[in-house]
Amino acid sequence: MKITHLGHACLLVETDVRLLIDPGTMSDFAALTDIDAVLVTHQHADHVDAGRLAALLAANPGARLVVDPDSVGAVDDLPEARVARPGERLTFGRTRVDVHGGRHAAVYGPVPGCTNNAYLVDDGAFFHPGDSFTMPPGDVDVLAVAIDGPWLKIAEAVDYVRAAGPRVAVPMHEGETTDPAKYAGMLGAFSDVPVRRLPAGVATAL
Template sequence: MRAVQLTHLGHACLLVETDVRLLIDPGTMSDFAALTELDAVLVTHQHRDHVDAARVAALLTANPGARLIVDPDSAGSLDGLPTAEVARPGERLTFGRTTVDVHGGLHAAVYGPIPGCTNNAYLVDDGAFFHPGDSFALPPGEVDVLAVAIDGPWLKIAEAVDYVRAARPRVAVPMHEGETADPAKYAGMLGAFSEIPTHRLTAGEPTAL
């Protein structure tokens, strides 16, 4: 597996750098407007905290070479965005020398009859990095760096711990904490209870993992 460099840009938004620059889940609680030289923007699902359509449209204007990749439900719900490529579980995408395999399928259940939506999980370079979006989708094999949601209306911290213990990454990277008053507390519990090394990224700071 190749090493990746990650930059946490708030909430569930991560810039993944290999030989290319991939931006995942640029939503309303994320700071991504100044990015340039992007090769792709990947959206896991249609919720606004994962895709801010107006700002993504401006981002794509500033990055004319970037491909926009979305899940099936997002394709019909994001007004004002340029034509996107729809990716489905089982497909492999290629950007430069970097591969992104699509996994998952559905957003984690929020509550009872509340309708769900499609949710893509993205596996970079055969396990170098895995972003599950708002789901408990497991990578298909060994994974080096796993992004893990630590807060949300569909989640409790015990479920995040169980998810990390099931995936067994080398390192877990907490995310999805934009509405959390004390994200350091939740990240600390994730590491302590899962007994998996947990690295909380400093917002806006590129980190090699």
């Protein structure tokens, strides 16, 4: 498996297919080709930039668009989207993607949240939780983990990684911090799990 970090929470996952997860406003994905599927975890603009996504889908007419229930309104001007819910299994080529999750992590107390899908690739090879602390259902090899945002503090990210126990954690969701290396370093120092900060735009074998 190869993973390319395209900024913030946007990751290109390459197996026998090319899966793009969360192409948002803080991410650099416009030039991608040969995309097989675009998976959106939730409706916030930093995870789905509908304007630029329209151009990407036009350039990749074979790509399937998959969204959580609440994101349908954000992409209603795009080609037909498949709404996926927790408990469903999707197949792209020989690659399986299981949908987990349910809700975005709480930002503050009773403030209403939104739906949030977490995507598990090939029974634990990779897990992208979106903006949530959704636990993978079993062993996970590579875990994408948010390190900054209005809904978390670094201690929660550390606890999440320690509980999930992946072989390696890949930091993401750092587009609004001025010092992502600091937070990634803290994640590694406190979690007792190897943390690998991916170079932007470089396909990395994991």
